[in-house]
Amino acid sequence: MNDRSFIERPRYTCALGGAMATVTALPQGIPIVHAPPGCAGNFAWTQAGGCGLQVGGYCGGLSMPGSNVQEREVVFGGADRLEEEIKNTLDIMQGDIYVVLTSCVTEVIGDDVGAVVRPLQEGGTPIIFAETGGFRGNSYEGYDQVLKSVLRDFAPKTDHKQPGLVNLWGVTPNIDPFWRGNLTAIRTLLEKLGLTVNSFFTDRDSIDEIRRAGSAELNIVVSDVFGQGAAEMGQQIHGTPFIASPLPIGPTATDSFLRHVGGALKIDSPLVEELIYKENQRYYKLLEPLTDCFNDMDLQRYVVVIGDANYTIGITRFLSEDLGWLPEVAAITDILDECQQERLAGRLTALESGLTPKLIFHTDGGEIRRQVVEHWAQRRSETGKYIHSLSPAFVVGSSLDRELAKDLGAAHLSVSFPVANRAVINRGYTGYDGGLTLIEDLISSIITGR
Numbered sequence: 001m002n003d004r005s006f007i008e009r010p011r012y013t014c015a016l017g018g019a020m021a022t023v024t025a026l027p028q029g030i031p032i033v034h035a036p037p038g039c040a041g042n043f044a045w046t047q048a049g050g051c052g053l054q055v056g057g058y059c060g061g062l063s064m065p066g067s068n069v070q071e072r073e074v075v076f077g078g079a080d081r082l083e084e085e086i087k088n089t090l091d092i093m094q095g096d097i098y099v100v101l102t103s104c105v106t107e108v109i110g111d112d113v114g115a116v117v118r119p120l121q122e123g124g125t126p127i128i129f130a131e132t133g134g135f136r137g138n139s140y141e142g143y144d145q146v147l148k149s150v151l152r153d154f155a156p157k158t159d160h161k162q163p164g165l166v167n168l169w170g171v172t173p174n175i176d177p178f179w180r181g182n183l184t185a186i187r188t189l190l191e192k193l194g195l196t197v198n199s200f201f202t203d204r205d206s207i208d209e210i211r212r213a214g215s216a217e218l219n220i221v222v223s224d225v226f227g228q229g230a231a232e233m234g235q236q237i238h239g240t241p242f243i244a245s246p247l248p249i250g251p252t253a254t255d256s257f258l259r260h261v262g263g264a265l266k267i268d269s270p271l272v273e274e275l276i277y278k279e280n281q282r283y284y285k286l287l288e289p290l291t292d293c294f295n296d297m298d299l300q301r302y303v304v305v306i307g308d309a310n311y312t313i314g315i316t317r318f319l320s321e322d323l324g325w326l327p328e329v330a331a332i333t334d335i336l337d338e339c340q341q342e343r344l345a346g347r348l349t350a351l352e353s354g355l356t357p358k359l360i361f362h363t364d365g366g367e368i369r370r371q372v373v374e375h376w377a378q379r380r381s382e383t384g385k386y387i388h389s390l391s392p393a394f395v396v397g398s399s400l401d402r403e404l405a406k407d408l409g410a411a412h413l414s415v416s417f418p419v420a421n422r423a424v425i426n427r428g429y430t431g432y433d434g435g436l437t438l439i440e441d442l443i444s445s446i447i448t449g450r
Contacts, residue, residue, distance in 0.1 A: 027097075130142075249430055253318065
């Protein structure tokens with residue numbers, strides 16, 4: 001870390017923003033924001049500008065109810081105001097699950113949200129609460145806190161495990177701009193193994209399925225960081241074991257992911273291998289027509305990947321092991337502890353290609369840009385006058401990294417939050433089809449304007 005006292009170009013909101021985005025992705029989910037008036041509006045437009053123009057939903061954006069805490073509540077407490085807001089919300093808005101979310105202000109003044117919510121729970125109202133004051137962490141912490149609350153207060157405890165039922169976590173709604181497509185693709189692959197998948201946030205999920213989350217035989221987390229806290233709580237409260245795997249993008253990672261799941265659930269190996277074989281056959285059959293142009297047009301690139309832990313690891317592995325590009329720098333923008341950094345670094349030192357990109361851990365986008373440009377200049381100075389190294393280049397990152405791409409004379413694709421220059425509906429990069437989609441987007445960015 002340098003000695004600057006600010007963070008430039010952050011890639012996330014606070015915990016409350018991530019929690020709001022998560023609740024609005026639940027089936028008929030209604031967040032009730034116990035916060036000053038500015039929070040919901042600011043987060044709504046941040047989400048719109050960072051998530052491929054996605055904002056709103058069933059009760060998202062500027063439609064979500066809030067307690068509108070003012071100076072009076074700060075002085076005398078806001079519990080009465082929250083109780084009034086919940087009553088009005090229940091009268092006016094029909095939802096399958098209501099989630100009260102706290103803010104910095106309401107946590108600092110010490111409002112006992114549980115004392116307001118628990119009597120309603122005892123009366124049968126499908127309402128829970130999560131402590132999501134912004135100082136608790138970033139967007140991904142808010143995602144984890146909502147999942148924990150669902151497991152603790154909404155999914156009944158049971159000793160019965162439904163064979164073949166799994167919960168799927170690790171893809172953060174709205175903070176991952178491609179969350180719908182990513183979750184759907186992974187869910188579809190798991191269903192081809194004969195599993196029943198509870199993915200919580202897709203259009204195929206329902207609140208009844210989420211209530212059965214405690215009956216799952218296994219919790220599957222497709223992240224080395226996000227959703228881990230919820231999985232640990234699921235193990236503690238419901239006795240459900242979990243596995244964690246990197247976000248599977250492309251055939252190499254997806255093969256490994258399916259074998260990992262198959263091993264954890266003791267699925268017959270021939271069944272897993274048959275699925276892997278069929279999916280690989282289809283993947284390469286679809287990719288084959290592109291290979292002549294790929295080679296003749298020399299579409300291989302030196303690449304910089306910048307994003308959260310999921311995308312930086314998943315995309316770097318895909319580009320190196322499946323597409324044959326040359327990863328030069330991988331930058332992870334999350335707030336991570338030392339153990340998490342070591343785990344992620346190990347993913348990139350074990351690439352089958354033998355390439356090891358320079359790895360940067362930093363939350364400051366400006367500092368990442370400086371380090372990448374410095375690395376590029378140093379690598380070029382190491383070569384002779386007849387060799388122009390690290391060219392042509394490509395930057396896979398967010399909309400904030402377009403200026404870096406200009407610095408390097410590189411093409412650019414926005415993939416990780418914030419994505420402001422693309423509209424996203426149901427696109428995704430996970431699995432075998434997701435790898436093909438990513439290749440399409442990368443090559444299209446290179447040849448645009450031909």
